[in-house]
Amino acid sequence: MAFKNLWQKLLKSFYNNQGLGPIRFDFNQNLGDKKVSEAWSKIKQAYNPLLRPNFTVSFLGNVTDVIVSLTILQFDSVNDKDKSFKTDMYFRQRWVDYRAQHNLTTVLTPGFGKNHPSAFIWVPDTVFRVMTGGYIHSNSTASHKVDIYPNGTVSWGCRVTLVSHCTFDLHNYPMDTQRCEIGVLSFAHDKTHINYVWIEDNPVSLILNHLPQHSVHIENATNLSEHYSFSSNKEGEYSIIKFDVIFERRFQAYIFQAFFPSASLVMVSWVSFWLHVNCVSARLGIGIVSLLTTYRLWEVVINAMPKINYTTALDIYMLGCTTFICLSLLEYGLATNIHFTLWKEQKANYTWQTIKKKQETRKSIDFTNVTNLRTKNALNQMKQIYDTKQINDTDLVLFDNHGRVQSIRKTSIREQKLKLKEEYLSMWKSDPLGNRPYYFEPMMVTGKPASLDIVSRFLFPFGFLCFNIIYWASFL
DSSP: OHHHHHHHHHHHHHHHHTTOOOOOOOTTSOOOHHHHHHHHHHHHHTOOTTSOTTGGGGGGTOOEEEEEEEEEEEEEEEETTTTEEEEEEEEEEEEEOGGGOOOOSSOBOOOOTTSOGGGTSOOOOEEETTEEEEEEOBSSSBSEEEEEOTTSEEEEEEEEEEEEEOOOOOTTTTSOEEEEEEEEEESSOOTTTEEEEEOSSOSEEESOOBOSSEEEEEEEEEEEEEEEEEETTEEEEEEEEEEEEEEEEOTHHHIIIIIHHHHHHHHHHGGGGGSOTTOHHHHHHHHHHHHHHHHHHHHHHHHTSOOOSSOOHHHHHHHHHHHHHHHHHHHHHHHHHHHHHHHHHHHHHHHHHHHHHHHHHHHTOOOTTOOOHHHHHHHHHHHHHHHTTOSOTTOEEEEOTTSOEEEEEOOOHHHHHHHHHHHHHHHHHHSOGGGSOGGGSOOOOOSOOOHHHHHHHHHHHHHHHHHHHHHHHHHO
16 A cells, blocks of 8 residues: 555646646546547547647747657767768657646557657647758657546657758868757747747657768757748748757768878889989889879769869869979970980080090191092192181082082081981990990989989978978868
8 A cells, every 4th residue: 555655646746847737536436448538539629730728828928839759879980071961869749738638647649650749739830940851750650659647738749750961071181070950949920829849857868879981960959030931922930849960071081091091102202312313214113103093083082072163172182292292204205305415415515525635636737648649639638628627527518520620519407417426326336435425325213313302302301291290280
């Protein structure tokens, strides 16, 4: 008996705290199916589910208060490309409807099967703001639970999957934090008919706050009113309750998917600084392959994002890496140009020294031992012609039978070059290695590297390090 009295006190205390009014418990009374059926039939007998409670006296200030709470089971996905996120939740609403009062000593929980509760009782026409899709779960029966208390309090809970739109700000992607809103309001009734209020204790609870790419938390569960127009001829002020969902992106995964590969390609492009400037194929191959791979990686990243008209933080990093790779290619072009200029100077010096040596040799010819008169006359005339610079080394001079100059045939520039090349080839075969012309030596990749390459070996890594320091300090 003592246990029964204690149990009655606990149940009365619970109902009073929930604002459900005093409940009379009679454990001796047998609540059979007949009484429950009678209570449910009585509720439906004079009940119009199309009208809210006290609809005709709303001008007197009798507004239906709908107390809302929800439990978010999880956020299934956050779609950056569609700018949307999916929410799986238990959504609960509570209001008082005097027409649903009954004389049972327990809570009446009818089953609706596949039907919606609005087919039997009045329920608020609640909608979610910025909703792009959603549904109420249904397995063998619809996921609705309606509790009707003796004093007319109706509690309706259902499981809802909601797809909501969110205006993502991706300037700091992938180190971004998105603030999205979920709002609740009535579709057809303004605030003179329905007033939405959050439950006082823990109105929004989150069970799973971790996603593969985001950490989630809830903020700012507030009540407000805003002007809306759901029809072309009527605008009203609607009661709205809302809360903010904060998605903080976990950018650690992008370090291995985008940042580290891009930085590695930049470092690979620096290998060309350690190759000789004559290694044309190797240096160009390293630079071009690094550049094309970076572009491909950038394309993969862009395809996973929505179409936006501004630059993200990841774009800035990829652009910086691409710039460093392009600069390494430009550095090779500049180093090659400097190297070619030095080569031309060495070639000109060598050619001038060779010609000067030949001329000095011709001027020093001794004709004292020449006995043939015609030969001696021809040699004297040749010396005079060379001294007066009337011919080049490749011109053809014809003599008559008496040793006199008959004609001089000027050679073309092409013939002069071929003649000079033959002389150089002859010298290259006969002279020691140290006396060979510079540009007829075998292509050597050893020796002193270009001065610009030596500077670039330290300048490029230092510049890339400074770029990373500034970048991560700005976006973290």
